[in-house]
Amino acid sequence: MYEITCDVAIVGGGPAGLAAAAAAKKEGTEKVIIIERDETLGGILQQCIHPGFGLKLFKEELTGPEYYGRFVDKVKELGVETLMNSMVLEIEKNTVVCMNKEHGITNVNTKSIVLAMGCRERTRANIMIPGTRPAGIYTAGSAQRLMNRQNEMVGKKVVILGSGDIGMIMARRMTLEGAEVVAVVELNNFLAGLTRNKVQCLDDFGIPLLLSHTITNIKGNDRVEGVVVSKVDEATKKVIAGSEQFFECDTLLLSVGLIPENELTRKAEIEISSITNGPVVNQYMQTSIPSVFACGNVVHVNDLVDNVSTESAIAGASAAKFAKGELGGGEEISVKTGENVRYVCPQRVVGGGGKVDFYFRVMAPKGQSVIAAKDGDKVLCSRKTIKVNPGEIEKITVDLGGVREIVIESREA
Amino acid sequence: MEKEIICTVCPTGCVMHVVGTETLIESIEGYTCPRGKKYGEYEFLAPVRILTSTVKSNEGRLIPCRSKNPLPKGKVLDCMEVLRGVTVTLPIKRGDVIVADILGTGIDIVATGE
Numbered sequence A: 001m002y003e004i005t006c007d008v009a010i011v012g013g014g015p016a017g018l019a020a021a022a023a024a025k026k027e028g029t030e031k032v033i034i035i036e037r038d039e040t041l042g043g044i045l046q047q048c049i050h051p052g053f054g055l056k057l058f059k060e061e062l063t064g065p066e067y068y069g070r071f072v073d074k075v076k077e078l079g080v081e082t083l084m085n086s087m088v089l090e091i092e093k094n095t096v097v098c099m100n101k102e103h104g105i106t107n108v109n110t111k112s113i114v115l116a117m118g119c120r121e122r123t124r125a126n127i128m129i130p131g132t133r134p135a136g137i138y139t140a141g142s143a144q145r146l147m148n149r150q151n152e153m154v155g156k157k158v159v160i161l162g163s164g165d166i167g168m169i170m171a172r173r174m175t176l177e178g179a180e181v182v183a184v185v186e187l188n189n190f191l192a193g194l195t196r197n198k199v200q201c202l203d204d205f206g207i208p209l210l211l212s213h214t215i216t217n218i219k220g221n222d223r224v225e226g227v228v229v230s231k232v233d234e235a236t237k238k239v240i241a242g243s244e245q246f247f248e249c250d251t252l253l254l255s256v257g258l259i260p261e262n263e264l265t266r267k268a269e270i271e272i273s274s275i276t277n278g279p280v281v282n283q284y285m286q287t288s289i290p291s292v293f294a295c296g297n298v299v300h301v302n303d304l305v306d307n308v309s310t311e312s313a314i315a316g317a318s319a320a321k322f323a324k325g326e327l328g329g330g331e332e333i334s335v336k337t338g339e340n341v342r343y344v345c346p347q348r349v350v351g352g353g354g355k356v357d358f359y360f361r362v363m364a365p366k367g368q369s370v371i372a373a374k375d376g377d378k379v380l381c382s383r384k385t386i387k388v389n390p391g392e393i394e395k396i397t398v399d400l401g402g403v404r405e406i407v408i409e410s411r412e413a
Numbered sequence B: 001m002e003k004e005i006i007c008t009v010c011p012t013g014c015v016m017h018v019v020g021t022e023t024l025i026e027s028i029e030g031y032t033c034p035r036g037k038k039y040g041e042y043e044f045l046a047p048v049r050i051l052t053s054t055v056k057s058n059e060g061r062l063i064p065c066r067s068k069n070p071l072p073k074g075k076v077l078d079c080m081e082v083l084r085g086v087t088v089t090l091p092i093k094r095g096d097v098i099v100a101d102i103l104g105t106g107i108d109i110v111a112t113g114e
Helices: A015-026 A064-078 A140-148 A165-176 A195-205 A263-267 A305-323 B034-045 B073-084
Strands: A002-011 A032-035 A051-053 A081-083 A086-092 A095-100 A104-115 A119-121 A137-139 A157-161 A180-185 A213-219 A226-231 A245-248 A251-254 A258-260 A292-294 A332-337 A341-345 A348-350 A355-362 A369-375 A378-385 A394-399 A406-412 B002-006 B015-020 B025-029 B052-057 B062-067 B097-099 B109-111
Touching: A002 A015, A002 A095, A002 A305, A015 A032, A015 A064, A015 A104, A015 A305, A032 A104, A051 A064, A064 A305, A064 B062, A086 A104, A086 A263, A104 A305, A119 A140, A137 A140, A140 A165, A140 A251, A157 A165, A157 A213, A165 A180, A165 A195, A165 A251, A165 B073, A180 A213, A180 A245, A195 B002, A292 A305, A305 A355, A332 A341, A341 A406, A355 A406, A369 A394, A378 A394, A394 A406, B002 B034, B015 B034, B025 B034, B052 B073
Parallel strands: A002 A032, A002 A104, A032 A081, A104 A292, A137 A251, A157 A180, A157 A251, A332 A406
Antiparallel strands: A086 A095, A095 A104, A119 A258, A213 A226, A226 A245, A332 A348, A341 A355, A355 A394, A369 A378, A369 A406, B002 B015, B015 B025, B052 B062, B062 B109, B097 B109
């Protein structure tokens, strides 16, 4: 068996893995290695040719390739090593086992590990749309890869289910390439993605957005011939009988959510949150196995890559400190969700002082709200916001000095 | 002319109501910050968009590209037509110009990947 030894091994060469690698190397570790199953670095950003990346981190509007390109330059400059064409099969405390195209089964012996596998799209099977099984049904991301990297036009007349960002971006992309986008259909009574994308991807091209609607049947034998769209009750989400409309189309794109890709994490018996479907982490992005860290969409699905990079830099630096035996521990405090908060990341913190950024999503869209972190009745910090939306991650920074419990809430003002 | 403009400067998404002519703004309401007001004025008088797409390369691989700066919104589809006919010769670097001054807009189409 081929053996490699390193200080920090990073599973995944997308934006999370790249930022973690750069930070680990900057922390002064000798050997940092990125293990990537694809033949090129950059992950999903390679197919995200649209702009909108980097507004927070670089204060300019970059495309996906430009964004990851900067990180690839940085990791190369810093001397991060890569193991490409390598599918990780298993992780243990200090080992990553992968299948490498050249060396076969490869054992990477390491002092710490960073999990940066990203996420996967939910499919038709996940949401159980009835109907036939013709060709022409794609997840939005796979259609994006086909169009932007493999030069395959996936269809001419398209219906998109789900108003997530990838779905809206594909609506624009397909329109620009000459397809007709009949409608974007959204089950909820609010937009799943960013408002900016509704304006620039749908409104600009006059593409209708049908809120509180869903697809209740797919028709066609060899190829999709159309879909049945029905209204749903806003409160119960139940289909309203008699509201069916038939939309003729040859392609259906699904933009119905993402699931963190945690097969490796589960196999290693790392504690997983049932809400985020990602590992439970502390402020160092450390999982329940102390030598294993995690970052990016494998932890929780982010809406901005800038946040992924910031969070991953923490994971990388912490993994490097752990490898050097310098990462402190302490008493653990769990972070709880209060009113209108679905989840908080990190889910726990280890004691001592210091400021920690907590990222969270609200349960339901609300108007003017007060976001607060509390320790019992004591408000640790709070801020006002004009509105909250489940599609947009919120952040609150808490000083941990003397805190015994943290509850994060978003209360309508 | 009247327009409802949803601000995209930040995630707040203020809805602005703008009244004016093709060259003049008579009134603008609904913004909550100076950046939003500026966005609303531009969006009313001369809306612009960054265009991103791909072009073919001589090796068959697609090369992602963008307009270096935002283009007039009305020219986006015409620019796509120009890009459909372009084949670049590799190697190419991030930032290399693919089409200079596309359709006389003064804006270059540059490669975003290699």
